[in-house]
Amino acid sequence: MEMEEDLFSNSHVIEKLDAAEASQDQISAEIASVHAEYSKGVDDGAAEETQPRIDFSPYRSSLLRHPTKDPHHVDPETIELWSPAFGHQDVHALESDLTIQHNGEPMGERIIVRGRILDGDGHPVRNQLVEIWQANSAGRYIHKRDQHPAPLDPNFTGVGRCITTDDGFYEFTTIKPGPYPWKNHYNAWRPAHIHFSLFGTDFTQRMITQMYFPGDPLFALDPIYQSITDSKARDRLVATYDHNITSHEWATGYNWDIVLTGSNRTWMEDEDAE
């Protein structure tokens, strides 16, 4: 297990215990109250929200970590209108298959996750870095702070990378992650999810998000997922089961498309040609 010892040594240890004091009922009531207020606001003509609230008290860790002042509107300048460039020297083609990183097959349901990355104008995001990380099928991360007593899988690290194609597609082969407990409140469990890290053509489009699986019974209970107050916006984080991606006697398939904010750079004619 040399690999895991090395990974553990590079992980940060956070000793502070989260206070798992609130009950699920309390947390759920707080979520319901914020959502009801949001719905009433929309009914009264307020704009629909499309991003998570950064001030969302049912997620206790957000209390001291969200800015209290409105973000300052600014036109992006020079460096912000570009993104770092990544190429195939940065990412090996095999890094998109999380099931072949060790000597044996990882445990769990093998899945293929495929989708397209578009900017807000519908242009494909080409040749950009996509990074993912996730728990194993038992809901355990390779991380010192993850002390959930579920088994580590010696054949699964849970990290993948790829570069998008000319049409903006990404694809990963991996294992369906398990749900896992956390200490936000008593009996708190995260819905199964895969973390995604994405770059657009402008640095202003940089984002990190989480992809969820359809029909998860934990959705309603999870303050991180529910920090997105609008149900249409929440649905955008849920992948679709896609039998055309499912592979015969090999893996089930999911589709998840990702939309970044618009590019603020002038789109060149030749870039638009497909």
Add this chain to the structure above:
Amino acid sequence: MSEQKLTATPGQTIGPFYGYALPFDKDNQLLPPGMPGSIRLQGTVTDGAGDTIPDALLEIWQADADGNIPQRTGSLVRDGYTFTGWGRTAVDNTGNYTFTTVNPGPTEAGSAPFISFVIFARGLLNKLHTRMYLPDDEEALARDPLLSSLPEERRRTLIAAREADGGLRWNICLQGEDETVFLTYPGA
């Protein structure tokens, strides 16, 4: 610039367990320490109680010393020669971050050089964008459209301090009285 036709996918927190996934070898070295022209850029990340936080991840993106915007691949391999302009670092257990980089040059004549920052953290439900301005060219700072639109006590949160060794120190405050100015862009 056109109006956004598609609705952007929501962001989510980076969570606590990115530590084995996103950091990579020499991620905070945009060029090797000790190389002529290299400087140390460092600071802390604090929460609304003024405590440093141990689980934030920062990325920077900047022009080179001559103000050119790099478009070179190789950020994840760090060959030691290519300046790609991009870096990533997790803060340490005491909330400190360090990059080795160069002072960016002005990208346009007379403009105030800055480094673009994006901040992710456990407990932070979406990314935050901001800019760190170099302190040296006061005339350029005074002319800068963003800085001049801010009240003085907010403006200073975006300007780094020059240290005796030539390095830069810039602290990021997520909440409270000294809260850093965070930015939002058209279409976001």
